[in-house]
Amino acid sequence: MTSPVPPALRSTPRASDAAEIRRIIAATQFFRAAEVDIAVELVQEAIDKGAAKSGYHFLFDDTLSGGLRGYACYGPIDGTESSWDFYWIAVDPAAQGKGIGQRLLVASEHDAAAHGARRFWVETSTLALYEPTRRFYHRAGYTDAAALADFYAPGDGKLILFKELGQEPASRELPL
Numbered sequence: 173m174t175s176p177v178p179p180a181l182r183s184t185p186r187a188s189d190a191a192e193i194r195r196i197i198a199a200t201q202f203f204r205a206a207e208v209d210i211a212v213e214l215v216q217e218a219i220d221k222g223a224a225k226s227g228y229h230f231l232f233d234d235t236l237s238g239g240l241r242g243y244a245c246y247g248p249i250d251g252t253e254s255s256w257d258f259y260w261i262a263v264d265p266a267a268q269g270k271g272i273g274q275r276l277l278v279a280s281e282h283d284a285a286a287h288g289a290r291r292f293w294v295e296t297s298t299l300a301l302y303e304p305t306r307r308f309y310h311r312a313g314y315t316d317a318a319a320l321a322d323f324y325a326p327g328d329g330k331l332i333l334f335k336e337l338g339q340e341p342a343s344r345e346l347p348l
């Protein structure tokens with residue numbers, strides 16, 4: 173028997189996403205309470221105003237039963253010509269390590285490139301806890317650009333990574 177085909181990624185936020193994102197981000201235990209609030213505020217703004225007016229792009233990975241397994245949030249950096257920021261990515265801990273994060277990341281890169289992005293920028297922590305996250309980005313072709321010591325807190329620095337977009341082989345399938 174073949175497995176059911178997962179739903180296509182969704183780009184339009186819906187009312188239930190705010191609570192689902194709060195649940196997923198809190199469950200990862202990777203983010204401070206204030207960071208969880210910021211992530212929820214961003215999606216709430218997009219729900220209220222519509223994603224186009226909010227200035228943020230979203231991709232949501234839904235389960236077959238309509239729940240949320242993961243999401244990504246990204247958008248153009250004001251004042252730059254073609255640099256985009258990859259603000260958030262989180263996958264439900266129960267569904268991590270199955271390729272959902274890579275699917276979201278690659279689809280976000282394609283969407284950003286289609287809107288004129290040339291460089292995708294990512295920030296993460298230098299803490300040991302984030303080693304799998306750093307591996308996730310390195311395996312996806314991201315390069316370390318800078319590390320800012322003690323940025324988030326004493327002993328917790330910020331690592332900035334980037335990737336040049338538009339260099340994937342033409343045959344690469346769009347995961348959307």
Ligand SMILES: CC(C)(COP(=O)(O)OP(=O)(O)OC[C@H]1O[C@@H](n2cnc3c(N)ncnc32)[C@H](O)[C@@H]1OP(=O)(O)O)[C@@H](O)C(=O)NCCC(=O)NCCS
Binds near residue numbers: 261
């Ligand atoms: C980072 C994250 C989005 C990756 O999503 P994912 O669906 O688990 O990742 P994928 O299955 O597509 O890719 C797996 C790869 O990511 C890395 N990885 C990161 N976190 C992982 C996890 N919890 N379990 C398994 N692999 C993980 C590994 O390098 C793995 O590659 P490998 O199997 O060859 O070792 C997800 O683990 C997550 O939500 N982590 C907590 C939140 C976070 O760190 N967000 C990014 C903040 S900047």
